[in-house]
């Protein structure tokens with residue numbers, strides 16, 4: 001059951017471990033195994049590394065010398081791209097969305113972008129709404145001065161990038177076969193945060209292809225129904241065109257109930273949950289993605305469920321937002 005055959009670079013530190021903690025079962029309410037994709041690397045770590053193994057291989061095979069991508073001011077995807085592009089001998093241009101340039105003090109992910117010498121261009125939310133066109137404009141500008149740009153969409157989410165998560169489910173299937181961390185033969189559910197949809201597309205396809213879970217659940221951290229249903233269907237179509245033996249149907253549901261007040265802003269309960277998980281188990285969540293997703297799971301999971309939660313990373317964003325965490329009443 002191998003599927004993706006496209007060229008990829010070895011950039012991630014794999015397999016990522018399965019983490020199990022009795023107290024986490026209590027807090028979440030099912031039997032929970034955490035797939036530690038927050039440990040897929042060094043400063044580049046997180047879910048984007050798996051996508052970039054394919055995307056940067058493609059960039060290199062096209063002879064690119066500069067990678068253009070985009071995200072929020074604290075984008076984990078942009079940071080991973082900046083670091084790994086440098087590893088591969090390329091520079092990066094990052095279009096980062098911010099309402100106030102004052103937010104752009106180099107902290108967290110933005111600090112790491114600058115540290116590896118990424119070229120940061122700040123864009124307004126209105127400009128960001130046209131991000132795909134904007135990136136093509138930048139690519140044209142770079143080509144005019146003799147550079148060879150390669151454009152990566154927001155979150156590394158296209159069909160090619162999502163193949164990284166098809167592979168992740170193959171990796172998980174080997175861990176299940178080995179009974180790692182007392183894992184069952186098959187999970188009832190694999191759950192994860194959904195931000196730009198590439199992880200969801202890859203996990204849904206990979207979980208069906210490799211038979212690791214009966215169902216896949218993406219917990220949205222932004223946007224409204226049915227945005228991800230449409231987006232993920234499009235990505236699944238692209239992925240299947242690249243890798244023909246992927247299954248035609250890939251069961252996936254998206255829950256929109258735990259997005260909180262806005263992208264990047266958790267509710268008080270969600271932050272309280274982040275603190276409780278950290279202080280009870282030592283598992284550290286991030287406030288933008290994994291805290292919302294695991295909190296959501298705790299509201300949905302039932303005792304009998306055997307669940308795999310994918311920890312997709314995001315710690316630099318937590319460090320950049322430490323003031324918010326420290327001002328919570330539970331601190």
Ligand SMILES: *Cc1c(COP(=O)(O)O)cnc(C)c1O
Nearest residue numbers: 076195196197199289312313314
């Ligand atoms: C990008 C990201 C996600 C969401 O993944 P998508 O493939 O964009 O949906 C989840 N968690 C973290 C920490 C991320 O950086």
